[in-house]
Amino acid sequence: MKPLSDIATRLRLASGLVLMAFVAGHLVNHALTLHSLEAVSAGRVVFSAVWRSLPGTILLYGALLIHIALSLFKLYQRRRLRMPLWEMGQIALGLAIPFWLVLHVLGTRAVHELFGVNDSYLLQFGWVWGGNASGMTIMLLLVWAHGCVGLHFWLRIRPWYAAVRPYLMAMALVMPVMALAGFHLGGREIQAIAEHDPNWLARIAAEQNWPDDNVQSWIQAWEGRVLGGLILLLAVVVMARMLRDFRERAAGQVEISYIDGSSVSIEPGMTVLDGSRLAGIAHAAVCGGRGRCSTCRVRIGAGADHLPPPADDELKVLNRIGASDRIRLACQLRPMQALEVAPLLPATAGPASSRVQVDPAAGVEREVAVLFADLRAFTRMAEGRLPFDVVFILNQYFKAMGAAIEDTGGRVDKFIGDGIMALFGIDAAPSVACRQALLAAKAMAHRLEDLNQDMKADLPEPLRIGMGLHVGPVILGEMGYHRATSLTAIGDPVNVASRLETLTKDFNAQLVVSAHLARRAGLDLGAFESQDIDIRGRQRPLRVHIVADAASLPGSNDEWRQSTLPRFSVSSLFPRIKR
Numbered sequence: 001m002k003p004l005s006d007i008a009t010r011l012r013l014a015s016g017l018v019l020m021a022f023v024a025g026h027l028v029n030h031a032l033t034l035h036s037l038e039a040v041s042a043g044r045v046v047f048s049a050v051w052r053s054l055p056g057t058i059l060l061y062g063a064l065l066i067h068i069a070l071s072l073f074k075l076y077q078r079r080r081l082r083m084p085l086w087e088m089g090q091i092a093l094g095l096a097i098p099f100w101l102v103l104h105v106l107g108t109r110a111v112h113e114l115f116g117v118n119d120s121y122l123l124q125f126g127w128v129w130g131g132n133a134s135g136m137t138i139m140l141l142l143v144w145a146h147g148c149v150g151l152h153f154w155l156r157i158r159p160w161y162a163a164v165r166p167y168l169m170a171m172a173l174v175m176p177v178m179a180l181a182g183f184h185l186g187g188r189e190i191q192a193i194a195e196h197d198p199n200w201l202a203r204i205a206a207e208q209n210w211p212d213d214n215v216q217s218w219i220q221a222w223e224g225r226v227l228g229g230l231i232l233l234l235a236v237v238v239m240a241r242m243l244r245d246f247r248e249r250a251a252g253q254v255e256i257s258y259i260d261g262s263s264v265s266i267e268p269g270m271t272v273l274d275g276s277r278l279a280g281i282a283h284a285a286v287c288g289g290r291g292r293c294s295t296c297r298v299r300i301g302a303g304a305d306h307l308p309p310p311a312d313d314e315l316k317v318l319n320r321i322g323a324s325d326r327i328r329l330a331c332q333l334r335p336m337q338a339l340e341v342a343p344l345l346p347a348t349a350g351p352a353s354s355r356v357q358v359d360p361a362a363g364v365e366r367e368v369a370v371l372f373a374d375l376r377a378f379t380r381m382a383e384g385r386l387p388f389d390v391v392f393i394l395n396q397y398f399k400a401m402g403a404a405i406e407d408t409g410g411r412v413d414k415f416i417g418d419g420i421m422a423l424f425g426i427d428a429a430p431s432v433a434c435r436q437a438l439l440a441a442k443a444m445a446h447r448l449e450d451l452n453q454d455m456k457a458d459l460p461e462p463l464r465i466g467m468g469l470h471v472g473p474v475i476l477g478e479m480g481y482h483r484a485t486s487l488t489a490i491g492d493p494v495n496v497a498s499r500l501e502t503l504t505k506d507f508n509a510q511l512v513v514s515a516h517l518a519r520r521a522g523l524d525l526g527a528f529e530s531q532d533i534d535i536r537g538r539q540r541p542l543r544v545h546i547v548a549d550a551a552s553l554p555g556s557n558d559e560w561r562q563s564t565l566p567r568f569s570v571s572s573l574f575p576r577i578k579r
């Protein structure tokens with residue numbers, strides 16, 4: 001049987017999706033005003049037929065009540081209010097929504113059901129535009145932003161998400177903009193009609209049975225009651241938290257020791273991730289502690305015998321990454337006695353790390369594509385500059401290159417001085433990994449051009465890079481010492497990729513890629529110069545392609561990206577999007 005918190009998480013997600021579907025329909029309806037008032041009225045009929053039917057009503061209001069109740073439950077469950085900024089923002093948005101939403105619901109659905117008002121768009125536009133247009137705008141933006149943030153953090157660990165993210169983000173921006181434009185256009189049209197015919201609004205109101213002043217007072221009274229009730233519920237949750245914390249504190253503390261020698265005392269019932277946050281220990285948690293991404297995984301030292309076994313959902317995630325018995329998810333682990341842990345991924349681990357299917361402590365052999373990149377002549381460029389400037393430039397560079405690598409499905413393994421090592425294929429087939437690596441090289445070249453443009457005023461000359469790419473079997477594993485421990489790869493392909501990067505200087509090229517990698521990617525790089533080169537330690541020469549400008553690699557980003565999608569293509573999702 002699933003623990004209550006797992007069921008709650010799923011229900012909260014499902015109810016959130018229902019609410020998002022409702023809000024998206026609402027936005028589309030508003031946007032129809034850009035066509036005509038007749039179009040929005042027709043859209044309204046369809047919208048009402050769905051959401052005001054008995055099943056639609058049960059689904060919508062059931063989802064709303066469940067979502068509110070479970071969000072309060074989640075607030076109670078959370079041991080510490082210390083959390084990443086995005087999560088804090090999402091909670092704040094969620095708490096603000098009722099203060100704008102209640103009046104809207106009372107003034108539409110409630111008066112429709114109780115007083116027989118036909119709350120048509122015409123009437124709503126007339127009243128809202130004349131009175132509370134800014135309130136409506138704020139409400140719409142709050143609800144949409146809350147939903148979009150929730151969806152983003154739910155989807156970000158999916159392997160296909162990086163490919164569709166630009167389209168989803170565009171939709172997330174375009175939909176409210178069109179809806180607001182429609183809303184404002186409709187309001188102005190109604191205003192113009194009302195100015196031309198001063199009795200028009202009153203006539204429509206009478207025709208559609210808009211309530212008298214008594215009903216207006218009723219709406220206001222109920223708004224106060226509903227909001228008061230919600231505030232009371234919130235207060236109950238806060239008090240329940242305080243009571244629980246008091247009881248647990250009285251029961252004693254549990255000591256968590258980390259591999260680097262730091263430690264923290266937590267109350268029984270708190271998770272190891274709570275402990276890390278409490279102690280200010282940087283700890284990866286891509287899904288924000290929801291037990292889905294696996295990036296918070298820790299290796300258990302002393303104290304393992306006293307731990308409760310993992311619940312079904314935690315077990316599923318642990319099985320997915322092939323973890324041994326000593327690996328647990330810090331966000332799900334609630335030790336009741338002293339425990340030693342070692343976080344296994346660097347605190348900077350991104351969504352790609354959630355798909356690392358190895359037990360890093362044990363090590364595993366895997367065929368991966370390795371990319372090395374290095375800035376050319378940066379040491380000379382850094383001479384004579386303020387340290388602050390150097391750090392600023394390098395961080396801008398790392399940000400742009402790191403994003404290009406992650407967006408194409410790779411994982412930054414490490415930054416070495418001004419160099420970068422990245423791996424592709426930790427969670428994908430080698431052929432896909434090779435395409436991803438070439439796509440990353442191309443994306444990095446483009447982003448470097450953009451960066452040089454943006455920083456023209458700060459740079460004495462444009463930044464230049466050299467990149468080396470090779471593929472082959474490596475040993476992946478957790479290596480290092482104390483805080484410097486991380487998942488990395490060792491093996492011949494790593495040395496070869498590094499060597500190819502060095503050769504870019506001799507060839508005065510931006511990229512040197514092994515012909516083996518190009519073949520595995522299924523790409524014909526015959527148009528580029530080829531050479532056989534000797535690599536120390538290898539018996540036979542290695543054939544390589546020399547690419548002067550990686551931005552000129554063949555194929556469009558989208559074509560390549562589609563070929564790395566595991567189950568569907570972008571065009572199958574959005575067939576009307578033109579490339």
Ligand code: FES
Pocket residue numbers: 284285286287288289290291292293294295296297329330331332
């Ligand atoms: S933070 Fe994502 S599984 Fe623990």
